[in-house]
Amino acid sequence: MRLALLGCGTVGSEVVRLLHEQSADLAARIGAPLEIAGIAVRRIGRDRGDLPVDPALFTTDPLGLIKRDDVDVVVEVVGGIEPARSWLVEALRAGKSVVTANKALLAEDGGALHDAAAEGGGDLYYEAAVAGAIPLLRPLRESLHGDRITRVTGIVNGTTNFILSAMDATGAGFAEALEEATELGYAEADPTADVEGFDAAAKAAILASLAFHSRVSAADVHREGITEVTAADVASAKAMGCTIKLLCIAARGADAAGRETVSVRVHPAMIPLTHPLASVGDAFNAVFVEAEAAGQLMFYGRGAGGAPTASAVLGDVVAVSRNRLAGVRAASESAYADLPVRPMGEALTRYHISLDVTDRPGVLAAVAGVFARHDVSIATVRQGPAGGGTAGRGEDADLVIVTHVAPDAALAATVEELRGLDIVRSVASVLRVEGEA
Structure with a gap:
């Protein structure tokens, strides 16, 4: 089996190294040796150390490499939307199998890749696109196909989890925790994609x-980052027996009209310390899956890094190579349900609201x-008293309110009206609360 590798950065280099170190075992698992037909890079003369190639x-x-008749599998670890999309569509339409770690492309236009795979008859695998080495997508794609998944809740970004874990452990603010993450190599020089x-x-x-079983794109996902999370928020969460995590939450359920829909959102949230995700610290990832028959399942491990991601890439390479040797194709995309995505305003959640109010009679009743x-x-x-002090009536006070479950639109409208009250000096913070305390 001959591979075309697109990209030879952190992940691509690890793929090459593992192919070299484990060549005998990989050949035994597949039934044929794996060989690199070519590696597409931007600069050929770049120093790549002692890479065994x-x-x-x-x-x-890259296009010339993809079009070669002796290429069976195309492995893409370049990232980005274009030109990666054009390369992979070309490969798939030509009947080649594709393994990719490109989450941005899959989230923006995964449908185009699946359509091209169906047209050409090759496989499209992408385990490395989510949660690094954690075997997560294959169970969702295959193992749980006999069940009905109702909810997926996850910590899927190691950078933000490290930052929030550091804030929780040390009491530091966001800026200080981000600086530490950058110094340790957990955050990029431009951390926008992660922290936002x-x-x-x-x-x-x-x-x-x-x-x-529905096509959901990144544009369908309600998104909020962690840049507004403060040390005070973290302290307030601790007082409630909670911690703050950046969660991705995908849930299946009926909308107000009774239609089956899905809700997909990413935002920071307080979760109780008893929740399985609360103990996930440092730069680790974890995903909590709830299904009707299987119940609750937890997937945990390192979600990024060259070696973990390369491990997932090679797992896919073994799978698609076996299929090609056997003359079969993996199950195609399952999007038969075609469920609409519910607006964020209809999502059911709880709010933690911190208000700076005037300390006088009737304030609580008005709020x-x-x-x-x-x-x-x-x-x-x-x-x-404001700031936890001992000020008496007539000065500012802190008011912290946690709601029961309600539609997000009603909660947001409540906060907006609170901002307009003359007794409310400011809405200090608003955070969602997930899970049962």
Whole structure:
């Protein structure tokens, strides 16, 4: 089996190394040896250390490499939308099998890749696109196809999980925790894709598509990052017996009209310390799957890095190579359900709202009246002097409210009206609360 490797950066180099180190075992598992037909890179002369590969295999012509008749499998670890989309569509239409780690492309236009795979008759595998080495997509795609998945909740971005874990452990603010993550190599020089939730949103779209047999794109995912999470939020979560995580949540359920729909969102949320995801620290990933027959399943491990991602890539290479030798094709995309995506306003959630209010009689009643007007039930209220001090009546006070479950639109409207009250100095923070305390 001859491979065309597109990209030889952190992940691509590890793929080459593992192919070399495990060549005998891989050949035994597949039934034929794996050989690299060529490696497409931007600069041939770049120093790649002692990478065990013949320099003659490098090329700057990826399309030419893909079109070669002696290429059976195309492995793409370049990333981005274009030109990766054009390369992979070309490969798939030509009947070649494709293994990719490109979450952004799959989330934006995975349908085009699946259509091209169906047209050409090759396989499209992408285990490495979500949660690195964690075997997650294959179970959703194959093992759980006899079940009905109702909800997928996950921590799928290691950078943000490291930052939030550091804030929780040390009491640091977001900026300080991000600086530490950057120094340790967990955050990129430009961390926008991670801290603003774009990376997690792409992964959420892929997970929802597989779990609910519907095409879900990144544009369908409600996205919020962690840049507004403060040390005060983390302290408030601790006081409630919770911690804060950036969660991707995909759920299946009926909308207001009774139609079956899916809800897909990414945002920071408080979760109780008793929840299985609460103990996931550092840069680890974990995904919690709930299914009607199987019940609750947990997938945990390293979600990024060259070696873990390369492990997932090679697992897919073995699978598609076996299929080609046997003359069979894996099950095609399952999007028969074609469920519509519910607007974020209809998602059911809870809010934790911290208010800076004037400390005088009637404040609590006025605030409660706003919640009542929007049909939002209050679960708990905690009131005290501003900043935890001992100031008396007539000065500012802190009011922390946690709601019962309600539609997100009603909760958002409640917060907006609270901002307009003259007794509310400011809405200090708003965080969603997930899971049962």
